[in-house]
Amino acid sequence: MTRPRCRFPSVALVGALSLVLTAALLPTVGDVPANAAAGGPITIAAAGGPTTLAAAPGAERWNVDLxxxxxxxxxxxxTATGLRLRTARPTGRSAHSPHSAVAEGMLLSTSRTLARPATRVRAEITASVPAGATVEAQVRGWRAAGWTEWRAATAGAVFDRPVTQVQARVVLTAPSGGATATVRGVQLTADAAAAVSAATPGRTYRVYATRIGLVGELTANGRTVQPRDHFAALPSRRGLSPLNTGDYTVRVCTTSGSRCEYAPVWDVGPWNTRDDYWNLSAVxxxxxxxxxxxxxxxxxxxxGYNGGRDQFGRTVLNPAGIDLADGTFWDGLQLTTNAWVDVAYLWTGGGPRGVVGDGPLNIRAGASTSYAIRGLAARFAHVPIQCYVIGQSVAGPYRTTTRWNRLATGQYVSHAYISGVYGGSVPVC
Incomplete structure (x- = not known):
């Protein structure tokens, strides 16, 4: 879910109103972009004139299919006039959930294979946006190590290395019961004009985990929460996986390291929706x-930071930095109450990744089902594979094999349950 970033008046349009929605160019107040001034059509501009980012020679342009x-x-x-929210009612979450603050919707485009690798993608949105509503275009890119995080594209999304595919999503929000924006077009431009920085290694932080519950409700990516479900929620859309994928997967472990689960990120929260705290300050x-x-x-x-409140002004009642679905909480980590956990944000790392095609899959202490269970790898999770060993033969949904993949020291899964591997070749341990 995305909170309101800026407000625009309702406008009767004779022609297309092009809204370049970019928080990077807005003045901010306490980390929250200031509202745009009211009074007619608005093109947000940088100081000194309208925002114009010249495309590099050979730039590739295309329109997102709405x-x-x-x-x-x-x-x-x-609709006949464009893409809109289906309903302007929030999704009915618990009081601390960001989904209770505003109504939200999201369209995910198909990915596009580029004619040549690119390091920057920019979006231009044609829409009418009434007061209180927002529209944002976000993109991610594919490289050998997997998908990048989602980035807002209206100011130009810059990737840390060239990407060969681009996928876009259009995120709409509206106040409860309020008017929704109407999006008529989104054009993307990909080029290689931006400088890139070195890739960052995988990051791990100790944060406080709470249990999601909410069986039967919808996650931010459209999944209906199941009993004993296996996924996680982070307070930023930058690490939100599309439905039934594990493009953004976390490894969550108890502080003793005795239990771990690899879980896809399928929801946004707790508390905030724009807090990618695992990233550097510059990002x-x-x-x-x-x-x-x-x-x-x-x-x-x-x-008492920010007056003890979240981005929506609500008093923060716990220090949670991650939410865990019931199966992850109870079965994967065997927690009985909210607790501090060690979380690895796996898409920030590199190296070979395996996709868990069927699960939750037991993680064993060795290359045999006779070894102790050390945790679980959820279905669709993308797990790092350090190397492989030969062990017990296992017949699984994808193959019968004696290969066992080592995910970390003392963590092995049978290759019979891995639907695919990407990001490089896997060596023998």
């Missing part, structure tokens, strides 16, 4: 003065 709304999309519909979307790895909710709860 006409197809299917099961990957959440609370949006196609972090909000709360840039906090230390890397410190969730805003933790700082608000422990030290």
């Amino acid at each position: 006409s197809v709304v299917d099961r990957d999309d959440v609370n949006v519909r196609r 972090r979307e909000n709360w840039k003065d906090l230390p890397q790895g410190r969730p805003e909710a933790q700082a608000a709860y422990q030290s």
